[in-house]
Amino acid sequence: MTSTVPTRRPRKDAAANRAGILRAAATTLATDPSASIDQIARAAGLSRRALYGHFDDRQSLLAELISSGAQRFNAIASALDEPSPPLALARLTAALWAEAAHVQVAAALALDEAHVEQTGAALxxxxxxxxxxxxxxQEDASLRTDIAAPTLGRLIEEAARLAITRxxxxxxxxxxxxVRTVLSVAGLSWRESEALLAAHPALLDTAENTASPSATESEAE
Structure with a gap:
């Protein structure tokens, strides 16, 4: 008879430590993108050895940050319910921007040149x-039709990526x-973008009132 050993759930303090490491990594990397494992461990209030109990190396830690950022972006996309393509793009961009302001380091890591291929599947x-x-x-001619749909989709992605990371x-x-940058790439004129945003003034409220963690901390100081 084969005996089985029940899988133990991670201890609550271990899960809390892991979450604390990720928070410390995001905060530390926001200040210094090249921050070392030692710096991140100190920021988390842990030893280097303790950090290695959760992550094999710096790259695995970055991968976890990238994954969490991608998951949050995907959740925004799945919740989008807007029949008008231009307005859908505007809402999606504004929502991604608001989220990126909270997790801008993870967003930048997930979308930067060094990791964009790695995160293609995650996104x-x-x-x-x-x-x-x-x-x-393109079917209803509300977006430009002079560029093939797959190419236009990639151009819009690039515009959003540059906006979020830069x-x-x-x-x-x-x-x-x-939002205006993405709409412009999608084929709207600046007047059309202005009219769309004027007709939906609440669209940008959340995004414009969301500051990055580093900015919030600076204001508090």
């Missing part, structure tokens, strides 16, 4: 949402700029 649900919006927009999340105007 598949988000990419499918963008592709569906593009197809619908624009200053603490700037009140950044969310609007991010």
């Amino acid at each position: 598949a649900p988000l990419r499918r949402t963008v592709a569906a919006i593009v197809r619908a927009g 624009f200053d999340a603490s700037s009140p105007a950044a969310a609007s700029l991010a």
